[in-house]
Amino acid sequence: MQSDIILLGHGSGGRLSHQLLDDLIIPILSGMDRSDQNDAAILDNVGERVAFTTDSYVVDPIFFPGGNIGDLAVNGTVNDLAMAGARPLAISVGLILEEGLPIAELREVLTAMKEAAEEAGVAIVTGDTKVVPRGKADKIFINTSGIGIFDHGLEIGGSGARPGDKVLINGTIGDHGMAVLARREGLELGSDIRTDSAPLATLVAEIIGAGGGAVHALRDPTRGGVATTIKEIALQSEAEITLFEEALPVSPAVAGACAILGLDPLYVANEGKLLAVVAPEAADAVLAAMRAHPAGREATLIGEVAESGEGRVLMRTAIGGMRAIEMLSGEQLPRIC
Amino acid sequence: MQSDIILLGHGSGGRLSHQLLDDLIIPILSGMDRSDQNDAAILDNVGERVAFTTDSYVVDPIFFPGGNIGDLAVNGTVNDLAMAGARPLAISVGLILEEGLPIAELREVLTAMKEAAEEAGVAIVTGDTKVVPRGKADKIFINTSGIGIFDHGLEIGGSGARPGDKVLINGTIGDHGMAVLARREGLELGSDIRTDSAPLATLVAEIIGAGGGAVHALRDPTRGGVATTIKEIALQSEAEITLFEEALPVSPAVAGACAILGLDPLYVANEGKLLAVVAPEAADAVLAAMRAHPAGREATLIGEVAESGEGRVLMRTAIGGMRAIEMLSGEQLPRIC
Numbered sequence: 001m002q003s004d005i006i007l008l009g010h011g012s013g014g015r016l017s018h019q020l021l022d023d024l025i026i027p028i029l030s031g032m033d034r035s036d037q038n039d040a041a042i043l044d045n046v047g048e049r050v051a052f053t054t055d056s057y058v059v060d061p062i063f064f065p066g067g068n069i070g071d072l073a074v075n076g077t078v079n080d081l082a083m084a085g086a087r088p089l090a091i092s093v094g095l096i097l098e099e100g101l102p103i104a105e106l107r108e109v110l111t112a113m114k115e116a117a118e119e120a121g122v123a124i125v126t127g128d129t130k131v132v133p134r135g136k137a138d139k140i141f142i143n144t145s146g147i148g149i150f151d152h153g154l155e156i157g158g159s160g161a162r163p164g165d166k167v168l169i170n171g172t173i174g175d176h177g178m179a180v181l182a183r184r185e186g187l188e189l190g191s192d193i194r195t196d197s198a199p200l201a202t203l204v205a206e207i208i209g210a211g212g213g214a215v216h217a218l219r220d221p222t223r224g225g226v227a228t229t230i231k232e233i234a235l236q237s238e239a240e241i242t243l244f245e246e247a248l249p250v251s252p253a254v255a256g257a258c259a260i261l262g263l264d265p266l267y268v269a270n271e272g273k274l275l276a277v278v279a280p281e282a283a284d285a286v287l288a289a290m291r292a293h294p295a296g297r298e299a300t301l302i303g304e305v306a307e308s309g310e311g312r313v314l315m316r317t318a319i320g321g322m323r324a325i326e327m328l329s330g331e332q333l334p335r336i337c
Numbered sequence: 338m339q340s341d342i343i344l345l346g347h348g349s350g351g352r353l354s355h356q357l358l359d360d361l362i363i364p365i366l367s368g369m370d371r372s373d374q375n376d377a378a379i380l381d382n383v384g385e386r387v388a389f390t391t392d393s394y395v396v397d398p399i400f401f402p403g404g405n406i407g408d409l410a411v412n413g414t415v416n417d418l419a420m421a422g423a424r425p426l427a428i429s430v431g432l433i434l435e436e437g438l439p440i441a442e443l444r445e446v447l448t449a450m451k452e453a454a455e456e457a458g459v460a461i462v463t464g465d466t467k468v469v470p471r472g473k474a475d476k477i478f479i480n481t482s483g484i485g486i487f488d489h490g491l492e493i494g495g496s497g498a499r500p501g502d503k504v505l506i507n508g509t510i511g512d513h514g515m516a517v518l519a520r521r522e523g524l525e526l527g528s529d530i531r532t533d534s535a536p537l538a539t540l541v542a543e544i545i546g547a548g549g550g551a552v553h554a555l556r557d558p559t560r561g562g563v564a565t566t567i568k569e570i571a572l573q574s575e576a577e578i579t580l581f582e583e584a585l586p587v588s589p590a591v592a593g594a595c596a597i598l599g600l601d602p603l604y605v606a607n608e609g610k611l612l613a614v615v616a617p618e619a620a621d622a623v624l625a626a627m628r629a630h631p632a633g634r635e636a637t638l639i640g641e642v643a644e645s646g647e648g649r650v651l652m653r654t655a656i657g658g659m660r661a662i663e664m665l666s667g668e669q670l671p672r673i674c
Contacts, residue, residue, distance in 0.1 A: 041389045053429070
């Protein structure tokens with residue numbers, strides 16, 4: 001790279017854009033040579049049924065304990081495909097860069113994307129880069145879109161929860177949101193907290209392998225946290241779901257930070273967690289499969305589908321009371337992903 | 338909508354996010370109901386081979402003569418798929434909104450997206466919305482990613498140009514870039530100039546129908562203009578291409594505005610144009626097919642592939658001289674798409 005920072009010309013589509021691609025982006029992200037540089041990637045052997053998803057990432061700051069916006073963007077889209085029961089095949093990368101962004105920071109973000117894609121077994125196949133003047137964006141925004149294919153005929157989404165189903169989660173809640181918040185605000189108390197950002201596709205494969213058609217719903221509790229995601233499942237499934245307060249796994253560091261800041265970890269974002277709603281007879285087998293996977297060692301049961309309904313979510317408290325759980329109202333933690 | 342402007346909470350993932358989706362985005366963009374609101378769309382009957390592309394749009398201003406960022410974003414991704422010879426099937430929409438954006442402007446942009454998708458025959462199947470604080474973005478950035486399928490077995494890209502091939506274009510150059518620039522700078526002289534933003538997939542189908550395997554390369558000359566795109570084709574194809582200066586179609590209004598501003602229309606962005614590189618024996622038939630299509634009435638021959646080479650592009654001038662054409666150097670017109 002002939003410049004240490006991003007210039008407006010890097011977004012021109014012309015010579016500087018090609019230099020950025022040839023000298024930095026393509027060497028890191030892919031094995032493409034110039035003859036492959038078309039505006040669309042061609043994928044073969046896709047199959048008749050595909051999953052398709054998109055997410056933009058605007059997290060602030062772009063570097064935080066345990067990760068950065070790059071691996072977050074790859075894992076997030078990998079996980080959206082996985083929640084549909086799909087095997088992630090290919091992703092696209094759309095970069096919006098602020099003029100003046102240090103090339104060294106871009107290199108670190110791209111390297112994290114490459115490593116995350118390798119870990120998730122997904123190919124980065126196409127991309128786009130735009131540059132906006134200083135003060136018109138904030139360092140870097142990343143869109144990742146993804147295509148997944150199916151190794152099974154199951155239909156999994158957020159609308160399949162049925163009365164009697166068990167609600168499982170693969171580990172502690174609130175780690176990602178509190179890691180980002182602690183770094184952004186310079187909080188000492190958050191020094192032990194790292195993002196949980198991780199790809200969940202192989203964990204989903206184990207869940208489906210163990211539960212098959214008994215896996216009724218999957219969703220990752222990102223923005224809005226477990227509370228909002230459970231509420232979405234309840235509404236989509238027209239069911240009433242009960243959560244067990246004592247069963248919710250929260251690390252001591254996250255619990256402490258949330259207590260001091262007056263935040264409820266149930267509403268804090270996760271980036272390496274999933275909620276699995278499974279038929280009761282399969283719950284033990286699915287839980288065992290989750291615990292045998294590196295991303296699910298602390299998997300546990302946190303609730304159950306009580307009955308059909310209009311989407312109510314109730315929390316059974318430690319002393320046996322019940323209180324209604326609503327979606328996140330307003331903005332608890334802006335720019336968390 | 339309970340608010341006239343975008344609030345940070347509209348990006349929370351919680352209640353306000355759902356209101357924005359339910360009250361505005363979904364009613365305009367799709368027929369989805371709540372039970373379909375999963376993080377990934379499922380597409381059936383896709384076939385074994387798909388094209389996949391992504392583009393982010395950061396154009397300034399977001400409204401300009403003949404269109405806005407919404408239809409631009411749909412047409413741009415539709416066209417990237419079409420240039421691969423694919424039929425656009427589905428697109429995703431990733432919105433990054435600046436806090437304070439008037440809901441009325443968002444509504445107008447979304448409506449343009451819906452109408453452009455309908456015109457192009459492509460479905461908007463999945464999306465994502467993020468909100469950043471005032472001053473951290475500029476009104477609205479849109480990422481569209483797309484999936485296309487193939488009705489033929491041809492492989493079309495930017496690397497197929499061969500000696501003797503003819504270079505065709507479907508109409509005048511520079512209209513989009515000058516329309517945006519004139520609006521941005523408040524130039525009176527640009528008052529007659531409108532964007533050429535248009536979907537080109539059906540034009541490509543006509544081109545392939547007429548030329549078949551004689552269609553060696555297709556590309557849309559967006560950022561960097563015809564000069565940069567021709568240079569890309571020459572480099573990818575390892576060929577030398579000659580353009581005929583007198584044959585380049587430029588409207589009088591664009592020519593006049595470019596002359597006053599010292600811009601070369603050859604480097605100005607287009608959003609409804611394509612370059613088709615076809616075998617000489619098929620050039621007449623392809624040109625006739627292009628002219629029979631509404632988006633190709635002014636189609637014309639502008640150059641030819643001279644010989645194999647290392648990617649040189651030459652302009653044969655009106656007086657018979659030759660000069661080298663390079664890619665856009667630096668940034669002629671920032672944020673044009």
